Structures are given as structure tokens and as C-alpha cells.
Amino acid sequence: FTYLSLCLLTLVSLFIGEYLHLSCEEDSAGWTVKRNTTTKTLTECGDTWGKLRASSCRISYTHPSDSGVYWCESREGATSNTVNITVTAVILQSPVLPVMEGAAVTLNCTTRTPSSLPADFYKDGSLIRTESTGQMTIHHVSKSDEGLYHCTISGYGQSPPSWLAVAASLTLRPSTAQLFVHESLHLSCEEDSAGWTVKRNTTTETMTECGDTWGKLTASSCVISYTYPSDTGVYWCESREGATSNTVNITVTVVILQSPVLPVMEGAAVTLNCATRTASNLPADFYKDGSFIRTESTGQMTIHHVSKSDEGLYHCTISGYGQSPPSWLAVAGELLCHLVVFCPYFISTLLLVSLWRQRSAGKRLTD
Known part of the structure; x- marks a missing residue:
């Protein structure tokens, strides 16, 4: 059996013969898994496919x-x-x-x-080349490499x-968009990025x-040695040709509220921490949508059993x-997905998708 890992996207590619487990959210009595395929629409697990147990569904042996x-x-x-x-x-494993x-990909x-079988690689429907090991490396990726890729293996299909996206990127060190006053900040554009500069x-x-x-500019990097509130703003990388990276909103302040970046699951507990550069346990007042919630003597507020409200x-x-x-x-409101096998290449979201691969040759499982 292969190891399971957690991922956060909406596509899953599985091999024929995999064991697939799909589950709805925690405490999800009354929820069921449904699907649309090329032959049937709006069918429930347990009707003509899968084995239903509570709010979970199991497919013991996947088929096309x-x-x-x-x-x-x-x-x-x-x-x-x-x-x-x-x-x-x-399956073509490619970055999500x-x-x-x-960079190289x-x-x-x-x-x-x-088994490292020879494979033909295609981009936007046109043959690129054949690789004897089944792996194709693109060195020094450029925007022209962006596109829709697929591959074929003789005798298998x-x-x-898989879409390969290529983008400029602004990176920060420290890797946070909220900085205390008087911190140093290092901003850099992508690798081999001659001709790129940081703007704001x-x-x-x-x-x-x-x-x-x-x-202070160094090649395609920028260093702010001593941040001030006046450094608060929107930052990005830009090339000589006018191409731009993602933007990053940077805030320089005396007080920072540390909170989760990713969504928190309903029913979980979350702690918000109000801190200064030199202390993180001072009494603090907490507000939501502009309204006062309460004062915490330690500067930390925990919400137990988080709900949508x-x-x-x-x-x-x-x-x-x-x-x-x-x-x-x-x-x-839904569980983050559990994807297996090929993360970060193959992933799903919001259904808990647990996938085990049976290694033993010739063993077949039925629904």
C-alpha cells in the first residue's frame, strides 16, 4: 500500500484497479456521495456503483x-x-x-x-519527442513552455x-506579508531573471x-534593511517587456494578528495570536468585522468548535x-481532501479521497 498525503485541488487521476475511498465532511450524517459519468448522471453511491457506509463510499477496483x-x-x-x-x-505526472x-521541470x-517504459510526449497536440525512460525534463522553463501536455506508452495507451502553467513569482524573506516595523525584507524575482525588477x-x-x-537593488533582488509603515503597499516583479508576476500585499505595522492562512475546518479549534515584535503575551482586545469580541490577558484567543458564523x-x-x-x-464546510499516490501531481478537494494502491500482482478486488 502506498502512503497517503494531504492536498488541496480539484483533479484526481487514478490507475485502473485502484481502491478509492470517498468521504463527506465530519459529522456528516445525511450526506451521500454522488457522481456524473459519461453513461449515467446523478447516481448515488450504492445504487449501481460503490459500497456505501454512513457518509463514505468505497470503490474497491476502479475502471475507466x-x-x-x-x-x-x-x-x-x-x-x-x-x-x-x-x-x-x-498517467502524466506534472506540477499542479x-x-x-x-526553473527545471x-x-x-x-x-x-x-518500469521506466519509453514514452512519447506531446504539447498542445504536437509530438515533442520520445524519451526512453518515460521522463522528460524541460530545463530553464519559459513562458513558451506553458501548455497542455499528454503522453503515450505503446501497448498501454x-x-x-495535464496543463503546465509557467509564471513569474515574487518571493519574500521572511515569507510573510505582515512585517513588524524595523524588520529587514528581502524581495526577489525568479531564477535566471535578468531584466526583472521589483516594483511597488x-x-x-x-x-x-x-x-x-x-x-537597495542587487540584480533582480531588492533589500529593505529597515522597514517602516510607509513601506506598506503592493509589490510585484516586472520584466523589461512588461510581463508581471503575482502581486503581494505587504503591511508594516507594530502589532500583528497571527491567524491561519488556509481555511479552518468546521468543528476544529483555532487560536488567534496578537503580538508585537518584542512580546506575544500582552493583554489584547479582539474584534470581528469591526465589533469587539473580548479581551484576552495573554494576547491569545481560541475559538473552540469553529462554525461558519x-x-x-x-x-x-x-x-x-x-x-x-x-x-x-x-x-x-467540507473536509480538505485526502489524496494519495501522486501528490502534489494528482489531487482533489473537499471530498476526503483516500486511495490505496495494491502492490501484489494479479490481485483483484470487487465492489
């Missing part, structure tokens, strides 16, 4: 006919997000997240029993298509480059120091 769109649905008609599942004999220009064409918009200046009136914009204040920037607390 199990390819389709899956979701959780309650008795009242509420639904989760959907998960697109493809069952195939050949965008690859930075200048390896695409792996594989079957359920990996063709993989589902603040409340007093727009479209200014690092090295003009702020920061706890979702909102939080901030805190510490007497003598000031107010933190707002932080959005997101609450997810």
Missing part, C-alpha cells in the same frame, strides 16, 4: 467507467465542491502549481507498475491531458522601482502599541 465528476450532497440538497476523477492506464520561469509518464505601489508613490527612492475579518489592539491589520479567517 468510474471516470466522472463526484461530489457530496445532503438530504436538504446542499452540495460540496466537485472533484473530477479520471481512471486510466497511463505554476512553475517559475528559469520533469514530466513523468507512468503506468500502475512503473494515452494519459489524460504605496499610499504616497505608484509604480516606483526598487533603488529609486526605496530599497466565525468566518470574518479579525483584528486586535494592544494598549500602548496600536492596532493590527485585519486578517480574514476562512471556515470550510
